[in-house]
Amino acid sequence: MPMRRLIAVLLATIAVACGSGTSEWFPATDLSAMTWSEISGRARNTTVHYAMWTGDEARNRFYQGPAADTLRQDLAITLTIVPLADTSDLVNKLVTEKAAGLLRGSVDLVWINGANFRIAKRAGILWGPFVQALPNFQHFDPVATRFDFGTTTDGLEAPYEQAQFVFAYDSARIAAPPASFAELLDWIREHPGRFTYPAIPDFTGSSFTRHFLLHSGKAPPSAFTERFDPDLYARASKPVIELLHAMKPSLWRKGETFPATLAEMDRLFVNGEIDFTMNYSPTFASDKIARGEFPATVRTFVPKDGTISDYSFLAIPFNAPNPAGALAVINTFMSPSHAIARARAMGGLFPLRAAHLSTSERDDVAALPRGAATLPLTELAAHRIQDAHAEYVDRFEKDWRTGVLQR
Amino acid sequence: MDAIRVAAPRMMAMVVLASCALVPIGVALIGSVASRWFWPALLPAEWTGRAWNYVASGSGGIGSALVTSSALALVVAALAVALAVPAARALALHTFRGKRVVLFALLLPMLAPPLAAAMGLHSVFLQAGLADSFLGVVLVHLIPAVPYATLVLTGTFSGFDPDWEAQARTLGARPWSVWTRITLPAIAPGLALAGILAFVVSWSQYVLTLLIGGGSVLTLPLLLVAFQRGGDEAVAAALSIVFVVPVILLFALTAPLFEDV
Structure with missing residues (x-):
């Protein structure tokens, strides 16, 4: 008898530990019949498993600390971080789970972007559409957030952070950085061996090369966003592939090899082997100076033709055990107060539109600290272009491999 | 005399083996407290407890x-x-x-x-x-x-x-x-x-x-x-x-x- 009681206690403990709260899976089609207060009511006293890339100390500290505390206090939600070294690991896992018919997964919410989103959307492993149900979506530009690296989001992922491509250089080594992409090309030719970029499939390297496609002059950059035009692609891509191929002898190690990752590229930059590095986070150089990874003389710049700007998104896996909790968390992460706290804690752009902000929120945004290496928000905003449609991205990456890397 | 002749190469081998194991750990130790450690400096310009603080913080x-x-x-x-x-x-x-x-x-x-x-x-x-x-x-x-x-x-x-x-x-x-x-x-x-x-x-x-x-x-x-x-x-x-x-x-x-x- 005591044994049986022990087992009962054990089972009860496990049940409490596993399924605290009452929320459960429901199809996204139910959303149209639900009010927001119904959804947030369901989300109360639940646990949300948030899968995110955990390679950044400031980000980990913020989401494990202040962000989780706010969710606990305001919404009675427990946030549990599922660490990812690479988001594609989770995408692969979800694809396998879908094939195996696993309807109760382990992740409620994932930070996803670009190629991973494209694969996830194609594989049908996302829950939604849900974005229209979120009250805080009003703070985001609905046109600019329609695309994620050229893939239409279709309400399957919600924007929450904004990124913009920037270059970094060391002002102790270079007095004035190139003002345009054309000047950058001249600089590379005049300084053989001092420039390189991460090899595709690294997404930063991929966007670096794509800037030359978008600025090819055959059409304005915006013409590449809406839909894929095979004629335009053929006209614009051929000379750009030739240009990138001709650039190879002037690159680091004569272009015979490329850094595989951005981390490797930053190391070359810091060690003085190359004179530029690049990143999707406009505050990355200031962050790295603060951490002692970059010399204090490093600065960022954007060529005046404009650089690609994109959003970071949150999505819900098809088998999320707690979609209501995920929705409540996403809505919080899209709120002005969260965006201000996040920008204070870990830098980055402030992605919300000013229209619906209160006066005090606007003051807070204006007072956000900006590192010495970060460009003013107005300068970034003035030189911002949207990424090309996904089909251009795919084809151009393929053509880069055959026309530049392997030739 | 013979004992020494045998011992010397043995000692050498031990030292080489030990340094193979210890040098990378030593570099990691320095790296964990290094700030502004740029080529060609042999040692970091500054020292920081940031990484260990993070490890100990529990976050x-x-x-x-x-x-x-x-x-x-x-x-x-x-x-x-x-x-x-x-x-x-x-x-x-x-x-x-x-x-x-x-x-x-x-x-x-x-x-x-x-x-x-x-x-x-x-x-x-x-x-x-x-x-x-x-x-x-x-x-x-x-x-x-x-x-x-x-x-x-x-x-x-x-x-x-x-x-x-x-x-x-x-x-x-x-x-x-x-x-x-x-x-x-x-x-x-x-x-x-x-x-x-x-x-x-x-x-x-x-x-x-x-x-x-x-x-x-x-x-x-x-x-x-x-x-x-x-x-x-x-x-x-x-x-x-x-x-x-x-x-x-x-x-x-x-x-x-x-x-x-």
Whole structure:
């Protein structure tokens, strides 16, 4: 008898530990019949498993600390971080789970972007559409957030952070950085061996090369966003592939090899082997100076033709055990107060539109600290272009491999 | 004179071996407290406690990952040794039909990447409800751990004479006393070595843990790889040290066991 009681206690403990709260899976089609207060009511006293890339100390500290505390206090939600070294690991896992018919997964919410989103959307492993149900979506530009690296989001992922491509250089080594992409090309030719970029499939390297496609002059950059035009692609891509191929002898190690990752590229930059590095986070150089990874003389710049700007998104896996909790968390992460706290804690752009902000929120945004290496928000905003449609991205990456890397 | 002549090259070899092991750890130690360490400076311009502060702060979940990793590696080591003992004994002391095939099958995970097996196992584990669970990760770690344990114990058993057991039985010992008083003392160093190897194999798994554990079973390598890929070298260096110190301690504590081996 005591044994049986022990087992009962054990089972009860496990049940409490596993399924605290009452929320459960429901199809996204139910959303149209639900009010927001119904959804947030369901989300109360639940646990949300948030899968995110955990390679950044400031980000980990913020989401494990202040962000989780706010969710606990305001919404009675427990946030549990599922660490990812690479988001594609989770995408692969979800694809396998879908094939195996696993309807109760382990992740409620994932930070996803670009190629991973494209694969996830194609594989049908996302829950939604849900974005229209979120009250805080009003703070985001609905046109600019329609695309994620050229893939239409279709309400399957919600924007929450904004990124913009920037270059970094060391002002102790270079007095004035190139003002345009054309000047950058001249600089590379005049300084053989001092420039390189991460090899595709690294997404930063991929966007670096794509800037030359978008600025090819055959059409304005915006013409590449809406839909894929095979004629335009053929006209614009051929000379750009030739240009990138001709650039190879002037690159680091004569272009015979490329850094595989951005981390490797930053190391070359810091060690003085190359004179530029690049990143999707406009505050990355200031962050790295603060951490002692970059010399204090490093600065960022954007060529005046404009650089690609994109959003970071949150999505819900098809088998999320707690979609209501995920929705409540996403809505919080899209709120002005969260965006201000996040920008204070870990830098980055402030992605919300000013229209619906209160006066005090606007003051807070204006007072956000900006590192010495970060460009003013107005300068970034003035030189911002949207990424090309996904089909251009795919084809151009393929053509880069055959026309530049392997030739 | 002869003793010195023999001792000198031996000493040299020891120094080379020791520095191979210690230099990378020393570099990681410096890296974990380095700030503004730029080429060509030999030493960092500034020192910082940032990485260790993060490790100690608990916001990275490093403490719980350490507990999970240790528990996992201990369970895997115990199970791997338990499975390896009968297998190694049969392989070392008996000849039987198909022995080479059994040996090959057993060692296959050492030759082929265990990831190949794990990819296929993932969907089986999903259906069995073993994915995303501690037990599932234990099972998948056994794939690479068992061959190592078996290989070590096969060596141990080949130096073991089963006639000792027969002798004890003749003198009236029961099976349990034969095991505890004859077999176990004879193979103890081999058992310990096999256990340590299995522990280290489990301790250092990344891909298998990620695939079957799905981020729910959170071990140290999962955290470490995120920082290495993220390019935060100070935190990656500090985590590397957190990762390697338990293994060094394990070897140091068990070293006396191998003095006669």
